[in-house]
Amino acid sequence: MSGPTIQLAGGSGRRIGGHHPCLIVAEIGQNHQGDVDIAKRMIDMAKRCGADCVKLQKSSLPDKFAGSALRRPYEGPHSWGATYGEHKAHLELSRSAYRELQEYAKQAGTRAASLVDILFTASAMDPVSAEFLEELDVPFVKVGSGDADNLPMISEIAGRGRPVVVSTGMQSLETVRRVYELVLRHTSQLALLQCTSAYPTPDEHVHLRVLQQYQQAFPRTVIGYSGHEQGTAITVAAVALGAKIVERHVTLDHSWRGSDHACSLEPAQLTALVSDIRRLELALGTPAKAVQPSEHACWLKLGKTVVARRELAAGCRLTAADLAVKVAEPKGWRPERLNQLVGRRLRTALQADDSVTDDVLEPEPERE
Numbered sequence: 608m609s610g611p612t613i614q615l616a617g618g619s620g621r622r623i624g625g626h627h628p629c630l631i632v633a634e635i636g637q638n639h640q641g642d643v644d645i646a647k648r649m650i651d652m653a654k655r656c657g658a659d660c661v662k663l664q665k666s667s668l669p670d671k672f673a674g675s676a677l678r679r680p681y682e683g684p685h686s687w688g689a690t691y692g693e694h695k696a697h698l699e700l701s702r703s704a705y706r707e708l709q710e711y712a713k714q715a716g717t718r719a720a721s722l723v724d725i726l727f728t729a730s731a732m733d734p735v736s737a738e739f740l741e742e743l744d745v746p747f748v749k750v751g752s753g754d755a756d757n758l759p760m761i762s763e764i765a766g767r768g769r770p771v772v773v774s775t776g777m778q779s780l781e782t783v784r785r786v787y788e789l790v791l792r793h794t795s796q797l798a799l800l801q802c803t804s805a806y807p808t809p810d811e812h813v814h815l816r817v818l819q820q821y822q823q824a825f826p827r828t829v830i831g832y833s834g835h836e837q838g839t840a841i842t843v844a845a846v847a848l849g850a851k852i853v854e855r856h857v858t859l860d861h862s863w864r865g866s867d868h869a870c871s872l873e874p875a876q877l878t879a880l881v882s883d884i885r886r887l888e889l890a891l892g893t894p895a896k897a898v899q900p901s902e903h904a905c906w907l908k909l910g911k912t913v914v915a916r917r918e919l920a921a922g923c924r925l926t927a928a929d930l931a932v933k934v935a936e937p938k939g940w941r942p943e944r945l946n947q948l949v950g951r952r953l954r955t956a957l958q959a960d961d962s963v964t965d966d967v968l969e970p971e972p973e974r975e
């Protein structure tokens with residue numbers, strides 16, 4: 608069974624889920640440090656490393672945060688202002704910057720000498736930003752974990768029919784089920800991502816097996832993974848467990864100021880992640896067990912065959928004690944059929960270690 612798929616919007620023509628390659632999303636988030644030029648460098652980096660999509664986080668600050676949250680002091684090594692409001696204002700890119708970056712992403716393929724562009728989208732951090740992303744005609748709207756229980760906003764987004772990808776950090780299975788049922792009332796274009804919202808996430812809090820739980824509990828949707836752990840191995844494993852979208856924060860430098868850099872992938876890691884996922888997809892193959900053409904050379908060199916255990920005269924009737932299993936030339940009878948040789952008569956004499964081939968045997972007597 609190939610499983611549900613989503614047709615991405617915005618003219619990309621791409622599908623995700625089913626047998627389609629895993630969509631690899633490079634989450635720029637706010638790692639652009641509030642600087643459009645860094646965001647552009649990150650788009651080019653993501654394209655060069657082979658990611659399918661870049662993603663930012665769009666907020667309208669007074670719509671995402673109450674005054675109390677904007678006024679709270681925010682001091683520390685990752686802060687860009689004395690209050691959380693100042694910090695977030697520094698990191699928020701304007702609507703015109705988003706338009707500029709969307710155009711820039713459209714040309715990313717050309718700059719990387721590739722025929723394929725990189726998809727560009729963002730998470731809608733509030734309903735006003737969700738409307739803006741609709742205007743931008745993004746391939747899908749991302750709903751981050753902080754909004755996974757924001758059913759009013761999710762309902763509005765799903766009502767517009769554009770594919771929606773919901774991360775489910777900080778949520779219970781019951782909440783995720785509500786999201787699933789709500790979105791499916793509007794559209795089938797839904798993906799649910801297992802996520803743990805801890806930066807970085809301790810390995811024991813990742814729970815990749817939730818992917819299997821989601822596949823069973825939410826069979827009509829595409830399942831994926833948004834990771835905040837360190838390194839790439841766990842995200843590759845998520846694909847082995849069936850994730851059809853993976854999202855990871857990316858950075859140009861782990862040591863930069865900002866809460867997300869520590870769990871973000873630098874370019875070499877992103878390249879390795881993409882290459883490992885693509886190798887894994889090939890390696891997952893099909894459930895059909897079959898001898899592969901590439902195994903032939905090994906079989907010729909090391910495959911076993913039935914041989915004479917000792918010198919045997921022409922005309923003798925073979926017993927199990929006459930036969931052994933060894934690597935030999937030429938290939939003769941396969942060891943799994945050794946029992947069928949017992950009672951057969953030899954047409955030609957054999958030396959010890961000679962292969963038992965069809966042409967050393969008298970024809971099998973006709974059965975009555």
Ligand SMILES: CC(=O)N[C@H](C=O)[C@@H](O)[C@H](O)[C@H](O)COP(=O)(O)O
Nearest residue numbers: 636637685751752753804806866867
């Ligand atoms: C839950 C959620 O939105 N998480 C986002 C996505 O993973 C994060 O990127 C946050 O925006 C980021 O960690 C916030 O950091 P600060 O509070 O230092 O701006």
Ligand SMILES: C=C(OP(=O)(O)O)C(=O)O
Nearest residue numbers: 664730751752774802833
């Ligand atoms: C918070 C976000 O995502 P996640 O919950 O997947 O980290 C986001 O995309 O803005």
